[in-house]
Amino acid sequence: MSNIPQSLRYSDTHEWAEDLGNGRYRVGITDHAQALLGDLVYAEAPEVGKDLQAGTVCGVLESVKAAADLYAPITGKVLERNEALNDSPQLLNEDPYGKGWIMVVAAEPSAHAELMDATAYAKIAEA
Amino acid sequence: MTKQTALYDWHLAQGARMVDFAGWQMPLQYASQLAEHKAVRESAGFFDVSHMRPLDIAGKDARSLLRHALANDVAKLDAHPGKALYSTMLQTDGGIIDDLIVYYRGGDSYRIVLNAAGAEADTAHLQKLSDQHAWQVTLTKRPDLGILAVQGPEARARVADLLQMPALESLKTFTALEQDGFFIGRTGYTGEDGVEIIAANTLLPELAQRLLTAGIAPAGLAARDSLRLEAGLDLYGQDMDTSVSPYASNLGWTVDLRDSDRDFMGRAGLEAELARGDGPRLVGIALSAGIPRHGYVLEDAAGAPCGVVTSGIFSPSLQCGIGLARVTAPVVAGSILQTAIRGVRKPALVVKPPFWRQGAATFSFTEES
Numbered sequence: 001m002s003n004i005p006q007s008l009r010y011s012d013t014h015e016w017a018e019d020l021g022n023g024r025y026r027v028g029i030t031d032h033a034q035a036l037l038g039d040l041v042y043a044e045a046p047e048v049g050k051d052l053q054a055g056t057v058c059g060v061l062e063s064v065k066a067a068a069d070l071y072a073p074i075t076g077k078v079l080e081r082n083e084a085l086n087d088s089p090q091l092l093n094e095d096p097y098g099k100g101w102i103m104v105v106a107a108e109p110s111a112h113a114e115l116m117d118a119t120a121y122a123k124i125a126e127a
Numbered sequence: 128m129t130k131q132t133a134l135y136d137w138h139l140a141q142g143a144r145m146v147d148f149a150g151w152q153m154p155l156q157y158a159s160q161l162a163e164h165k166a167v168r169e170s171a172g173f174f175d176v177s178h179m180r181p182l183d184i185a186g187k188d189a190r191s192l193l194r195h196a197l198a199n200d201v202a203k204l205d206a207h208p209g210k211a212l213y214s215t216m217l218q219t220d221g222g223i224i225d226d227l228i229v230y231y232r233g234g235d236s237y238r239i240v241l242n243a244a245g246a247e248a249d250t251a252h253l254q255k256l257s258d259q260h261a262w263q264v265t266l267t268k269r270p271d272l273g274i275l276a277v278q279g280p281e282a283r284a285r286v287a288d289l290l291q292m293p294a295l296e297s298l299k300t301f302t303a304l305e306q307d308g309f310f311i312g313r314t315g316y317t318g319e320d321g322v323e324i325i326a327a328n329t330l331l332p333e334l335a336q337r338l339l340t341a342g343i344a345p346a347g348l349a350a351r352d353s354l355r356l357e358a359g360l361d362l363y364g365q366d367m368d369t370s371v372s373p374y375a376s377n378l379g380w381t382v383d384l385r386d387s388d389r390d391f392m393g394r395a396g397l398e399a400e401l402a403r404g405d406g407p408r409l410v411g412i413a414l415s416a417g418i419p420r421h422g423y424v425l426e427d428a429a430g431a432p433c434g435v436v437t438s439g440i441f442s443p444s445l446q447c448g449i450g451l452a453r454v455t456a457p458v459v460a461g462s463i464l465q466t467a468i469r470g471v472r473k474p475a476l477v478v479k480p481p482f483w484r485q486g487a488a489t490f491s492f493t494e495e496s
Contacts, residue, residue, distance in 0.1 A: 035144070038349060039161040041441040042418065060469065062418055064160055064353050064441045093159075 002032040002125055005097055009112060010121035011073035013055065016097065017112055020104065025112055027073055028101040029061070029092060032125040038063040040092045043085040045070070045103050050078045052105060059102075061092070073115060076107030132177035133273045133328035137335050141345060148348060149243035151178035156347040163346035164353050164443045167317055168486075171279030172346035173338050176316075180246035181269040181325055184253070185236040188262035193229060193237060195391055196256055198373060200383035201229060201237070208233035211301045211312055214381055215373050216249065217393025221400055222369035223376065225249050226361070228314055230303050238310070240274070240325075242363050256392070273328045275335065277343065278321030278354070280486075283313065286322055289341050295322065316351065318358025318481055353440050356449060359411055359480020365421070366409060366437040366451050372400055375453065377409040377480060408457045409437070411449065411478035415492045417468040418448035425452055425475060426465045433464065442482060447492075449482050463496050 008016040014033035018026040034040065042062040052058050052072035059070035081103050085091060091100040116124070130151045138145065143154035154175065156163060166172040184193065193201040199214035211230045215223045225245040230238045241249050250266060257264045277286050287295035294304055295311065300320075303312035310325040326334065339345065352362070359377070361367050367376040374382070374397065382397060383389075400406055412419060419439035427433040439450030452475075458464070460479040465472045476496035481489055 038156060039159055041161075041443075062441060064164075064443060065349060067418065067420055090161075 002030065002035060003097070004030065004032070004118045004122050004125065006118045008097070009115035009117060011054070011071065011115055012124055013071035013073065014125070015071060015073035017073050017105075017115055019112060023106055023109065024079060025074060025076070025105050025107050026101050027103050027105055028096055029070070030121070030125065031096050034093045034096045034100070037061060037068055038065065040089045043070075043089045043092060043102070045081045045085070046078050048078050048081055052076055052078065054111065070102070072105075074105055074107045074111050076105040076111065078103050079106050080104040130178075132175055133331040134175045134177065134335055137332050138175065138345075141339075143345070143347060146348065149178060151243055153178055154345065154347040156349045157345055160347065160349040160353065161443050163344065163350035166344055167279045167319055167346060167350065167354055168444055169279070171277060171282040171285055171321070171343045172350070173275055173277040173282075173335070173343050174346050174351055175273070175331075175335070176276050176323070177273030177328075177331070178243035179274055180241045180243065181272050181274070182239050182241060182246070182250055182253075183236070183267040183269060184239060184264060185267070186262070186264040187235055188257070188260075188264050189235050189237055191260070192253065192257050192262055192264050194389055195260070196253055197229065198382045198391060198393055198397070200386060200389060201231065202386070203383075204229070204231035207231060209302050209304060211303060211314060213301075215378060216252070217372070217391075217396070218369055219393060219396060221372035221393045221396030223363070223367045223371060223373065224252065224369060226363050226367070226378075228312070230312060232305075244364060271327060272325050273331045274323055274325050275331065275338070276315055276317075276321065276323045277338065278315045278317040278319045280320060282319070282321035282343075285341060285343060286311070286324070289337055298322075316358075316360055317354035318360070318483060319354070353443055356438055356440050356451065357442050357444055357481065357483040359451070359482060361409070361451070362438060371407065371453070372397060374400055375407040375409060377451075405456050407453050407455055409451055409453050410434075410458060410460075411480040411482055412436070412452050412464065412466075412475040413445070413478050413482060413490060413492070413496075414448035414466070414473055414475050415496055417466075417471075417473040419450035419452070419466055419468075419475065423450075423466045423468070425454065426467075426472075428463070428465075430465070433458070436466070444483050445488055449478075451480065460490075
């Protein structure tokens with residue numbers, strides 16, 4: 001059973017977005033996603049300043065066996081990237097909602113509100 | 128309807144993530160593929176490989192059947208009961224039907240272990256060859272048996288201790304012994320020392336539990352794949368299939384043409400291929416930046432396509448991308464090819480497999496690579 005914090009909102013492509021206030025949102029992949037991907041060995045997040053379109057590919061996550069696309073859960077602009085993932089991609093597995101965050105995005109609150117709540121996401125993750 | 132090994136419930140109890148592999152429910156990984164990989168490289172780990180199928184072959188003409196059906200020559204096993212041989216089984220054109228290990232059990236008795244996906248068809252193929260020649264051979268499928276592979280530098284000593292079988296300490300490589308209902312071969316698919324234990328399904332859950340209690344952790348198919356690829360070993364269905372010969376699959380060493388009177392399946396195709404000269408080859412590639420993946424195209428220095436990646440991973444032991452690739456013509460180790468990863472060309476150093484042997488890399492990157 002995967003961990004799905006109530007305080008976050010979720011995309012159907014298995015990313016979470018946390019409201020940091022002032023139109024800033026921290027983004028990462030869910031516990032369910034990291035479990036499916038297996039041990040991650042490489043993460044490539046979009047450059048700071050890049051414009052993201054929700055639902056489109058914005059980076060890549062690679063495990064030993066496979067490369068998976070990283071999708072933008074929300075439309076906005078990249079403000080910050082988690083540089084710790086360069087040397088320690090395993091943080092995505094060990095702490096997907098904490099030290100394994102991927103980026104901070106500037107976005108409209110309405111875009112965040114359109115994402116799923118934990119209850120709705122749980123139905124997708126457990127399907 | 129997917130099949131389950133005798134350890135299905137045991138795997139679930141260990142928290143394994145199960146996947147369908149060739150029609151079997153198999154553990155992909157338990158807690159971490161990387162940890163499982165590391166344990167096998169540094170001490171020991173064990174795999175349920177009961178999806179692989181033992182087939183017993185006995186009778187007056189068993190040797191004749193195997194000398195005809197296999198590209199390697201089981202005559203090498205004569206007078207060496209217990210000895211094993213790796214071989215491919217070929218179509219008439221030299222394309223690979225399957226790869227397998229054959230064990231000689233003395234007298235006119237052999238045991239082969241087949242890949243899960245091909246086991247049924249392989250058995251039918253062998254039966255057909257036997258019938259065509261009116262050979263006296265009995266093929267016996269062994270659904271009552273399963274297989275545990277215990278692999279790693281400490282594996283053999285630990286199993287010898289656990290099963291009270293000191294003879295394992297002196298067991299030669301590619302040799303098996305049979306004792307107390309266990310058929311134990313010093314074989315494997317990880318590039319490490321170790322054993323593969325064939326035993327009655329009813330014995331396996333207790334054996335798995337004893338291994339675990341002795342501190343040997345289970346490892347899944349994911350770690351098995353990264354270990355075999357570091358060891359430069361082909362995976363049937365991925366690095367080879369019926370469209371390619373052993374020469375095109377880095378398996379020329381398993382073809383035995385020495386006895387010119389031995390008319391084995393595929394011989395004519397292989398001899399024609401040798402007469403034509405250069406053909407496709409399977410080589411290793413290593414990338415200092417980027418991870419090669421199945422299907423990536425390789426280009427030569429001039430930018431012309433010259434091959435395709437058949438298996439690619441991030442190597443946990445080497446901490447870089449490695450792969451096997453089929454190139455259209457031979458290329459020497461040390462050459463540098465290119466592959467595009469998400470639109471960016473990366474150098475790919477050609478390496479003669481294996482990539483990893485006895486605790487160390489077999490190659491190093493140069494400035495250009």
